[in-house]
Amino acid sequence: xxxxxxxxxxxxxxxxxxxxxxxxxxxxxxxxxxxxxxxxxxxxxxxxxxxxxxxxxxxxxxxxxxxxxxxxxxxxxxxxxxxxxxxxxxxxxxxxxxxxxxxxxxxxxxxxxxxxxxxxxxxxxxxxxxxxxxxxxxxxxxxxxxxxxxxxxxxxxxxxxxxxxxxxxxxxxxxxxxxxxxxxxxxxxxxxxxxxxxxxxxx
Numbered sequence: 001x002x003x004x005x006x007x008x009x010x011x012x013x014x015x016x017x018x019x020x021x022x023x024x025x026x027x028x029x030x031x032x033x034x035x036x037x038x039x040x041x042x043x044x045x046x047x048x049x050x051x052x053x054x055x056x057x058x059x060x061x062x063x064x065x066x067x068x069x070x071x072x073x074x075x076x077x078x079x080x081x082x083x084x085x086x087x088x089x090x091x092x093x094x095x096x097x098x099x100x101x102x103x104x105x106x107x108x109x110x111x112x113x114x115x116x117x118x119x120x121x122x123x124x125x126x127x128x129x130x131x132x133x134x135x136x137x138x139x140x141x142x143x144x145x146x147x148x149x150x151x152x153x154x155x156x157x158x159x160x161x162x163x164x165x166x167x168x169x170x171x172x173x174x175x176x177x178x179x180x181x182x183x184x185x186x187x188x189x190x191x192x193x194x195x196x197x198x199x200x201x202x203x
Contacts (some may be wrong), residue, residue, distance in 0.1 A: 058183035116140030139201035
C-alpha cells in the first residue's frame with residue numbers, strides 16, 4: 001500500500017520559496033533589476049536575461065502605470081526632448097498636454113507626423129482640429145477593423161508604447177501601462193511598421 005504524501009507546511013513552502021529566490025539571484029549575478037524612471041537595468045542583469053548585444057541593447061527610460069496619475073507628463077517630456085523627428089500612431093487621442101507637446105515639436109521645426117485611427121475621428125476631433133490649425137502633418141488609417149497601436153517613435157531612437165491611449169481617460173480613469181525605451185534597432189522596427197501604415201492611410 002502506497003504511503004500518503006504529507007501536505008506541505010508553511011515552513012516547507014517558505015524554504016522552497018527562499019531556495020527559488022536564491023537561484024534567481026544567482027541567475028542575475030546578484031543584481032536587482034531596477035525599473036525606476038530613467039534607470040536602465042544593470043548590465044550584468046541584462047546579459048543574464050539574454051538581452052541583445054550592446055549595439056542593439058535597449059535602455060529602459062521609464063516604466064509607468066495608471067493609477068496613479070502622472071504617466072502623461074513623462075510622454076510630454078519625451079516629446080519635448082526630441083531633436084529631429086516625432087512619429088505618432090494613436091487610436092484614441094484626446095489628451096491636451098500630449099497634443100500640445102506634439103504641436104511644440106512641429107513649431108520647433110522637427111519632422112512631425114501623426115497617424116490616427118479613422119474610425120475614432122469623431123472622438124479625436126479636438127486634437128485633430130488642434131493639429132490642423134497648427135499645420136501638423138496627419139493621416140487617418142482606415143485599413144483595419146481598428147488601428148489600435150499606441151506608439152511614438154522619437155529621433156529614430158526612443159520608443160513610447162504600451163496600453164496607454166493618449167487620452168484623458170487613460171490618465172485619470174483606466175488601468176494602463178507605458179514604456180519609454182531607447183534602442184536604435186527596436187525603434188527602427190517600430191518606425192518601419194509605422195511607415196507601412198502611413199503609406200496606406202489617407203490624408
